[in-house]
Structures are given as C-alpha cells and as structure tokens.
Amino acid sequence: MSGGRRAPRRDASGAGQPGVGGEYDLFADGQGPTPPHPADESAPPTVKRSEYQRDKAPTPPSGGAKRRSEDVTDDQGGYPGETAQSAVAVSTLTETARDVIEGAFIPLWVRGEVMDFKSHRNGHWYFCLRDSRAQIRCVVWSRDQRGIPAPPDDGMQVAAFGRLTVYPTRGEMQFTIVKMRARGDGLRRKALEITRKRLEADGLLAPERKRRLPRYPRVIAVVTSPDGAALHDIVAVIRRREANVRLVVVPAAVQGDTAVVELCAAIERVSRWGEADLAIIGRGGGSVEDLWAFNDERVARAIAYCSVPTISAVGHEVDISISDLVADMRAPTPSAAAEAAVRSSSELRNELRKFSMRMSNAARSLVRVRRDQLRHLGRDIGDAGSWQVESRRTALENVAGKLHALSPLATLGRGYAVARDAEGRALTSVESFREGDAFDLVLRDGVVPSRVAGHPTKKS
Amino acid sequence: MTFEQRIARLEEIAGQLEGQGLELDRALSLFEEGIETLRAAAQELATAEAKVQRLVERADGSFDVLDRDL
Numbered sequence: 001m002s003g004g005r006r007a008p009r010r011d012a013s014g015a016g017q018p019g020v021g022g023e024y025d026l027f028a029d030g031q032g033p034t035p036p037h038p039a040d041e042s043a044p045p046t047v048k049r050s051e052y053q054r055d056k057a058p059t060p061p062s063g064g065a066k067r068r069s070e071d072v073t074d075d076q077g078g079y080p081g082e083t084a085q086s087a088v089a090v091s092t093l094t095e096t097a098r099d100v101i102e103g104a105f106i107p108l109w110v111r112g113e114v115m116d117f118k119s120h121r122n123g124h125w126y127f128c129l130r131d132s133r134a135q136i137r138c139v140v141w142s143r144d145q146r147g148i149p150a151p152p153d154d155g156m157q158v159a160a161f162g163r164l165t166v167y168p169t170r171g172e173m174q175f176t177i178v179k180m181r182a183r184g185d186g187l188r189r190k191a192l193e194i195t196r197k198r199l200e201a202d203g204l205l206a207p208e209r210k211r212r213l214p215r216y217p218r219v220i221a222v223v224t225s226p227d228g229a230a231l232h233d234i235v236a237v238i239r240r241r242e243a244n245v246r247l248v249v250v251p252a253a254v255q256g257d258t259a260v261v262e263l264c265a266a267i268e269r270v271s272r273w274g275e276a277d278l279a280i281i282g283r284g285g286g287s288v289e290d291l292w293a294f295n296d297e298r299v300a301r302a303i304a305y306c307s308v309p310t311i312s313a314v315g316h317e318v319d320i321s322i323s324d325l326v327a328d329m330r331a332p333t334p335s336a337a338a339e340a341a342v343r344s345s346s347e348l349r350n351e352l353r354k355f356s357m358r359m360s361n362a363a364r365s366l367v368r369v370r371r372d373q374l375r376h377l378g379r380d381i382g383d384a385g386s387w388q389v390e391s392r393r394t395a396l397e398n399v400a401g402k403l404h405a406l407s408p409l410a411t412l413g414r415g416y417a418v419a420r421d422a423e424g425r426a427l428t429s430v431e432s433f434r435e436g437d438a439f440d441l442v443l444r445d446g447v448v449p450s451r452v453a454g455h456p457t458k459k460s
Numbered sequence: 461m462t463f464e465q466r467i468a469r470l471e472e473i474a475g476q477l478e479g480q481g482l483e484l485d486r487a488l489s490l491f492e493e494g495i496e497t498l499r500a501a502a503q504e505l506a507t508a509e510a511k512v513q514r515l516v517e518r519a520d521g522s523f524d525v526l527d528r529d530l
Contacts, residue, residue, distance in 0.1 A: 216462070239510055243510055244463070245511075246511045246512075247513065248513045248514065249512065249514045250515045251514070270515075272517075272523075273517075348505055349502070349505060355473075355474055358478065359477055362478045366482065366484065
C-alpha cells in the first residue's frame with residue numbers, strides 16, 4: 001500500500017502529527033488514527049470513527065486525493081487514511097463502505113438464479129443470487145420471511161426486493177431481501193404444495209371428515225371483513241330469499257399482515273361461542289396476494305377444528321384455496337355460499353305444502369279403503385241397513401269429516417290434483433314417474449286413469 | 461322445537477299415514493299432530509325476519525351479540 005511508502009516522509013515532516021515519535025501503531029486497534037498528543041495544541045483535528053458514523057456515507061475528499069501526498073505540507077487538508085500514520089482500521093473501512101453503499105442504493109428488485117440456499121438454525125436464510133457473469137450474497141432475516149411464501153430452491157429464477165449493504169464483519173457485499181417472487185409463481189406453488197401435504201398427512205383433507213351442512217340453519221356465523229364485499233353479497237342473498245336466519249358477523253381482517261392471526265382468532269371465537277349452526281368463512285375477489293391468508297396452514301387448521309360445519313367462500317369461481325379443501329363445503333363465491341346455506345322462505349313454504357298434501361291424501365286414501373271395505377261387508381251381509389254396518393259407517397264418516405275439517409288447505413277443493421299409484425300412494429316427486437307408467441289422477445270430483453306420456457323432467 | 465326438528469317430525473308423520481294397516485284412531489291423532497306441527501312451522505316462517513348481528517367477545521370470555529343495520 002502506497003501509504004506505507006509515504007509514511008516516512010510524513011513522519012519526518014514535523015512534530016505534533018499523529019503517530020509522531022514512534023507512538024503510532026498501525027495495528028493498534030479498530031478505532032482509527034490515534035488521537036493527537038494532548039500536549040500539542042496545534043495538532044489538526046483527527047477524524048475519529050464516531051465522526052464517520054455520525055456523518056453517514058462520507059464522500060472521500062477527492063480534492064485531497066488528487067494532490068500528491070509528497071506535496072502536502074499543510075496537514076489541515078489531510079483525511080483519514082491519507083497517510084500511514086492516519087491509516088483507518090479495517091472496520092472503519094468496511095463500515096464506511098456499508099454506509100456509502102446503503103446511502104447510494106435505494107431498495108430495489110434484483111433478478112437472478114438462486115444457489116447455495118441454506119436455512120440457518122437461527123432462522124435466517126442465506127444464499128447467492130447469480131447470473132452468467134456475477135453473483136451476490138443474499139440474506140433473508142427470519143423476521144422478513146413472513147412476506148415470502150416459501151424458501152426458494154437452488155436453481156429457481158427469482159426476483160428479490162431488498163437493499164444492498166456491506167456485511168462489515170466479512171467485508172462482503174450483501175443483498176438483504178424482504179420480498180421475493182419466483183418465475184411461474186414457483187414460491188407460492190411450493191408453499192401450497194407444502195401446506196397441502198402437511199394437512200393431508202394429518203388427515204384433514206379426508207372426504208369422510210366432511211360434515212353435512214344443516215338443512216335449515218337459523219344462526220349463521222360469517223367470518224369476514226365487516227366492511228367487505230363478501231358480507232354485502234351474503235346479506236343481499238339472505239334478503240332476497242327472505243330467509244329465516246340470523247347472520248352473526250365475526251369480524252376479521254382478510255388481507256394484510258394481521259389477516260392470518262385475525263382469521264384464526266375469529267374462527268376459534270365461533271367455536272367457543274357455540275351457538276351458530278354453520279359458519280361461512282371468506283372474502284370477495286382480489287389478487288393472489290390479497291387471497292393469500294386463506295392458503296395459510298394456521299387458518300386451514302382453525303377451519304378444520306371449527307366446532308360447527310363450515311363453508312369456505314374465497315374470491316371468485318377460479319380461485320381455489322387451501323381453506324376450500326379443508327372446509328366442509330367449498331362455495332365458489334360468498335353469494336354462492338349464502339345460497340347453499342339458506343333456503344328461501346317460499347321454498348320452505350312449498351316444502352310445508354307438500355307435507356300438507358301428503359297427509360291429506362293419505363287420510364283420504366285411508367277413509368276410501370275403509371269405506372270400500374264397509375260397502376263389501378254390507379253387500380255380503382245382504383243388509384246394508386244392518387246396525388253393525390251403519391254404526392261403523394257413522395264412525396268412519398265422523399273421522400273423515402274431522403280429517404277434512406283439519407286439512408289446512410282442503411287441497412283438492414281448490415283445484416289441485418293428486419297423482420296416486422295403484423296402491424293409492426301419493427306420487428309427490430317426478431322421480432316416482434317412468435315414461436309409460438299408469439297412475440290415477442285424483443280430482444275433487446273423481447279419478448282420471450292416466451299414463452305418463454313423456455320423459456319426466458326435474459325442476460332444477 | 462326447531463324448524464329442522466319440525467320438518468323431521470312431519471316427514472315421520474306423513475310416512476306413517478301413507479303406510480298400510482294404520483288404525484283409524486291412530487291415523488286421526490297422527491293427522492292432528494301433523495296439522496299442528498305444520499301450523500307452528502308456517503307461523504315461524506311468517507314471523508321470522510333476517511337479521512344481521514355482530515359477535516363481540518368480552519375480556520372475561522363471555523359473548524355479546526349486537527344488532528347491526530342490514
């Protein structure tokens with residue numbers, strides 16, 4: 001180093017300089033040039049390490065550097081490291097380099113191929129990024145890994161966002177990464193695969209684990225953002241269907257740093273509360289990144305262990321999340337979840353009407369069969385007026401009258417017809433009909449023998 | 461009785477009425493019960509209204525359900 005060669009001249013140039021009189025030890029410590037002798041008041045101010053650090057990224061005094069040091073007679077213009085006597089410590093050099101580099105580069109995206117990836121037991125990731133001509137050491141501190149779906153594999157082409165710095169201890173340039181994307185969304189695909197395998201290994205994806213949803217839920221917990229589109233859509237469906245339910249919102253952030261923790265807490269809250277018949281967990285559409293919390297293993301496990309049956313409804317039709325795989329049912333959208341969960345009140349009224357018809361028809365059929373039996377009995381005895389037959393007829397008419405009075409709709413009287421099979425059973429579903437089958441059409445005033453003319457089609 | 465239980469009971473009653481060999485008295489009482497169940501279920505449908513609420517957990521772990529505007 002040239003400073004070493006110049007050192008003797010500097011030494012000779014006069015007293016009062018740092019290191020004069022053999023006090024100066026080039027390898028004294030890491031603290032930079034030795035302070036001036038306390039006795040010498042004329043000594044120039046010496047730049048100490050602390051001053052370097054206060055003044056981030058100092059610019060080397062280029063004017064001074066151009067002068068030939070031999071010409072320097074006025075030490076007021078000197079700078080640390082200009083001479084052997086003012087030589088700076090290695091740590092000063094690397095720390096200054098760090099400050100310069102950090103000051104010169106704003107955080108930026110860098111692309112390259114990952115190699116030598118190592119996850120250290122302290123939780124930090126170390127690897128190199130390289131292209132055909134260069135490489136750079138990279139680190140991802142464990143606290144910054146939250147924003148990265150999965151550790152990269154060697155050979156992956158990635159773009160990494162971070163800042164360039166110098167690791168002073170080794171004097172190496174280092175790229176400190178906080179975000180990373182891989183070509184073909186490889187990190188996310190890797191993360192999904194890892195999570196899916198782990199859940200599968202614990203049996204949480206098994207089809208037999210799926211619970212049946214209640215057909216008539218009265219209380220539905222909705223785990224989502226209280227201001228989001230999902231809740232709005234679900235409420236709209238419930239209103240349109242005039243559904244007979246209470247929606248209980250359990251608020252949680254559905255994207256951002258806190259989403260995973262809040263979703264887990266909200267789902268666990270539904271379990272502890274225990275009064276919901278069903279839980280819908282989801283959010284409206286968004287970018288892959290927006291939906292990412294629903295691919296988190298912790299959220300998936302919370303759903304799997306939820307004490308009430310769950311419907312996962314994340315994003316749009318095309319988005320399939322880990323939550324969808326774990327929930328008892330996957331709905332393509334929040335609206336679809338609401339539609340799957342609740343029946344409209346008109347649908348329910350229809351269902352009640354069917355029961356009413358079945359009961360009325362069954363009762364009529366009972367009475368008819370008994371009446372026929374009585375008629376035969378009377379004919380056999382040859383005396384239709386016999387008191388035995390008469391009293392039984394009276395009892396029967398009594399029951400028939402009561403049944404009729406009880407019938408809430410007096411269905412047939414209002415112009416409905418009932419189809420019955422040969423045994424007199426009411427045929428209440430298209431599934432009871434085959435093309436060509438014979439059946440009886442029962443009207444208010446009689447029976448029409450009928451036959452199915454075409455292929456029955458079911459109302460969707 | 462929940463709506464779900466009422467529907468289940470109606471299913472049983474209708475099934476029994478449609479079966480063979482039922483005594484008339486038994487049929488009548490089943491029919492009466494069926495009509496009663498139907499009325500109650502229909503009433504529940506008529507009075508029920510969708511509600512949106514919000515679950516709030518207190519520090520002591522108890523829960524409040526607060527009404528919210530639709």
